[in-house]
Amino acid sequence: xxxxxxxxSPALYSYRELEDSIVVIIDIxxxxxxxxxxxxxxVKEFIPVATTDEAYEYKKKGYLVGAERNAIxxxxxxxxxxxxxxxxxxxxxxxxxxxxxxxxxxxxxxKNASKVIIGSFLNISAICNWLEKQDKDLVLLCSGWKNRFNxxxxxxxxxxxxxxxxxxxxxxxxxxxxxxGYLYEMAKExxxxxxxxxxxxxxxxxxxxxxxxxxxxxxxxxSIIPTLQGSTIVKWEEVLA
Amino acid sequence: xxxxxxxxSPALYSYRELEDSIVVIIDIxxxxxxxxxxxxxxVKEFIPVATTDEAYEYKKKGYLVGAERNAIxxxxxxxxxxxxxxxxxxxxxxxxxxxxxxxxxxxxxxKNASKVIIGSFLNISAICNWLEKQDKDLVLLCSGWKNRFNxxxxxxxxxxxxxxxxxxxxxxxxxxxxxxGYLYEMAKExxxxxxxxxxxxxxxxxxxxxxxxxxxxxxxxxSIIPTLQGSTIVKWEEVLA
Numbered sequence: 372x373x374x375x376x377x378x379x380s381p382a383l384y385s386y387r388e389l390e391d392s393i394v395v396i397i398d399i400x401x402x403x404x405x406x407x408x409x410x411x412x413x414v415k416e417f418i419p420v421a422t423t424d425e426a427y428e429y430k431k432k433g434y435l436v437g438a439e440r441n442a443i444x445x446x447x448x449x450x451x452x453x454x455x456x457x458x459x460x461x462x463x464x465x466x467x468x469x470x471x472x473x474x475x476x477x478x479x480x481x482k483n484a485s486k487v488i489i490g491s492f493l494n495i496s497a498i499c500n501w502l503e504k505q506d507k508d509l510v511l512l513c514s515g516w517k518n519r520f521n522x523x524x525x526x527x528x529x530x531x532x533x534x535x536x537x538x539x540x541x542x543x544x545x546x547x548x549x550x551x552g553y554l555y556e557m558a559k560e561x562x563x564x565x566x567x568x569x570x571x572x573x574x575x576x577x578x579x580x581x582x583x584x585x586x587x588x589x590x591x592x593x594s595i596i597p598t599l600q601g602s603t604i605v606k607w608e609e610v611l612a
Numbered sequence: 613x614x615x616x617x618x619x620x621s622p623a624l625y626s627y628r629e630l631e632d633s634i635v636v637i638i639d640i641x642x643x644x645x646x647x648x649x650x651x652x653x654x655v656k657e658f659i660p661v662a663t664t665d666e667a668y669e670y671k672k673k674g675y676l677v678g679a680e681r682n683a684i685x686x687x688x689x690x691x692x693x694x695x696x697x698x699x700x701x702x703x704x705x706x707x708x709x710x711x712x713x714x715x716x717x718x719x720x721x722x723k724n725a726s727k728v729i730i731g732s733f734l735n736i737s738a739i740c741n742w743l744e745k746q747d748k749d750l751v752l753l754c755s756g757w758k759n760r761f762n763x764x765x766x767x768x769x770x771x772x773x774x775x776x777x778x779x780x781x782x783x784x785x786x787x788x789x790x791x792x793g794y795l796y797e798m799a800k801e802x803x804x805x806x807x808x809x810x811x812x813x814x815x816x817x818x819x820x821x822x823x824x825x826x827x828x829x830x831x832x833x834x835s836i837i838p839t840l841q842g843s844t845i846v847k848w849e850e851v852l853a
Contacts (some may be wrong), residue, residue, distance in 0.1 A: 379761060380624060386759035518627035520620060522787040546763040546811050553798055554791060570787050 375509045375535065377528045377547035381473075382518040384480045384510075388545060392508035394481040395490040395498065395531070399523040400571050401452045402474025402514065404491040404587040405437070409457035409467065410606050411493075411593040417604040418468045419475040429468040437469040442571075442578055453583050454493075466603075473514035478599065481512055487599035488607075492527060493592040499534045501596060509541070511551075522569040523587075526562055529555025562588050616750045616776065618769045618788035622714075623759040625721040625751075629786060633749035635722040636731040636739065636772070640764040641812050642693045643715025643755065645732040645828040646678070650698035650708065651847050652734075652834040658845040659709045662720040670709040678710040683812075683819055694824050695734075707844075714755035719840065722753055728840035729848075733768060734833040740775045742837060750782070752792075763810040764828075767803055770796025803829050 376389050396403055406417060420426050423438055423445060430436045430447060437450035437457075444451025452471045469475060481487050490498050490511075502509060511531060513524035529551035535541055536552065544552070558565035563585065566572045575584060598607040617630045637644055647658060661667050664679055664686060671677045671688060678691035678698075685692025693712045710716060722728050731739050731752075743750060752772060754765035770792035776782055777793065785793070799806035804826065807813045816825060839848040 377761070379620060380627070382627060383621060383623060383759065383761075386621070386623060388760060516787075518624065519629060519786075520618070520624075520788040520791070522791060525787075525791065544809065545760075546757075546766075547761040549809055550761070550763060550766065550791075550795060554794055557794055557798070568785065568790055 372542050373506055373508045373540070374543060374545065375511070375532060375541040375548045376545045377511045377513065377532070377551050379513050379520045379525065379547065380515040380518045381477045381480045381512070384512060387510055389508040389510055391485060392510045393486045393488065393502070393505060394484040394510045394512050395488055396474065396477050396481065396512055396514065397490050397524045397527050398471065398474030398477065398514035399491060399527050399587055400575060401454060401583055401587055402471040403489050404493055405452050405454045405457055406469070406489050406597050406604060407491045407493040407593055407595065408454035409462050410595040410597050412458055413463035414457065414467060415464045416466050417597070418466065418602065419478045419604060420468060420470045421475055421479045423470055426468050426470040435465055435467045437467055439471045441472060442574055442580070453580070454586055455583065473516060477512050477514040482599060482602070489597035489604060490527065490531070492530070492588055492590050494594065494596060495527070495530060496591045497594040497596050499531060502535060503538055503540050516571055521571055523566055523571060525551050526555060526558050526565065529558070613783050614747055614749045614781070615784060615786065616752070616773060616782040616789045617786045618752045618754065618773070618792050620754050620761045620766065620788065621756040621759045622718045622721045622753070625753060628751055630749040630751055632726060633751045634727045634729065634743065634746060635725040635751045635753050636729055637715065637718050637722065637753055637755065638731050638765045638768050639712065639715030639718065639755035640732060640768050640828055641816060642695060642824055642828055643710070643712040644730050645734055646693050646695045646698055647710070647730050647838050647845060648732045648734040648834055648836065649695035650703050651836040651838050653699055654704035655698065655708060656705045657707050658838070659707065659843065660716045660719045660845060661709060661711045662716055664711055667709050667711040676706055676708045678708055680712045682713060683815055683821070694821070695827055696824065714757060718753050718755040723840060723843070730838035730845060731768065731772070733771070733829055733831050735835065735837060736768070736771060737832045738835040738837050740772060743776060744779055744781050757812055762812055764807055764812060766792050767796055767799050767806070770799070
């Protein structure tokens with residue numbers, strides 16, 4: 372019986388219990404939500420990079436670049452990490468280089484896992500349906516905020532644990548998986564309200580990003596599962612059950 | 613208004629948000645519970661060390677040594693990390709060197725904080741009463757299990773957050789503090805039952821340590837707050853309210 376573990380920060384990835392596993396990258400507000408959105412709008416691929424310097428090198432070579440730090444788009448970049456930046460014809464068939472405060476750091480630490488996929492509420496059913504068929508250990512990797520625990524990534528991990536436990540895909544849960552399941556239980560009636568006191572929601576409210584938060588908490592806006600292939604994130608579509 | 617943060621693993625301590633803060637070291641099963649018990653039985657001091665090699669050097673010099681790895685007492689040691697090892701006249705006025713799988717690692721990373729105290733359910737009221745008077749940022753540092761998240765340390769952190777929030781010592785909570793509060797809310801009626809599926813409880817049940825678990829979940833068996841002073845842990849008594 373495969374097992375499931377939640378890692379609350381990229382800095383803890385090297386201490387995880389499950390070695391040979393599928394890894395789901397989670398950065399709900401907003402990197403992984405933005406990536407899922409861009410694929411729904413036809414982006415060809417993302418090249419995730421950890422540092423803004425690397426991203427800027429790509430920019431000089433003529434690439435389109437998404438670059439965000441501390442919830443704000445860098446001035447020289449084409450996009451930030453708002454999903455709204457990636458909605459429209461302008462991303463269709465494009466390659467976009469991406470660096471964000473937290474999400475691309477999580478991708479960086481997990482890049483050698485046997486399979487790395489991009490998770491958000493926007494593609495949660497596609498992900499659960501696919502995971503159900505894998506019979507393989509699963510690591511849910513929360514990007515957090517500068518390697519600190521955050522509530523919204525945890526909540527998504529809880530939603531996945533709850534759904535897969537219900538489907539009896541996993542039985543013996545690690546402590547981290549148990550805990551996020553409990554938290555999701557308390558939050559599921561109204562996740563937006565549950566996150567009302569979270570630090571990143573407060574941070575984003577100050578920046579007038581409430582609309583982004585509402586959007587990122589929506590379920591199943593796409594059936595695409597973005598997947599890391601070598602050093603790029605590509606599209607990999609699953610039919611929703 | 614001071615703030616409160618929970619750090620779920622020694623490996624995350626360097627990424628914490630709050631810099632100049634009181635740190636409470638938490639290793640419920642069983643290092644910090646054992647330390648609190650030993651002080652109640654009159655131990656003079658503990659010298660915490662991170663590695664078994666260091667502990668063995670002390671042993672050769674004639675010191676009493678507590679040494680545990682993977683929940684088991686090392687053969688050459690005088691004590692393991694069971695609180696029962698430290699109950700009785702044999703610890704009175706003694707200096708004991710201590711190394712454990714997780715707890716002494718947490719002490720090691722936090723040793724330069726302005727104040728480091730040892731927390732367990734056994735001295736929880738003494739700790740909350742003292743913290744209430746400090747008006748200072750607070751970091752609750754969970755030892756976890758080999759740098760992974762664990763449920764019992766989290767639960768204790770939740771009990772402290774809940775109590776201090778009720779007393780209005782802290783108001784704006786970090787995401788980590790919010791989450792442990794929610795978990796404690798679900799667990800408080802019967803923490804032993806809540807921990808039934810936790811990995812360390814399963815690990816200890818296999819080793820016939822259920823009696824230890826029951827003991828470590830008891831409230832207020834002592835009013836002593838063990839405190840790091842230089843490189844030793846000494847006694848520091850508070851009157852229970």
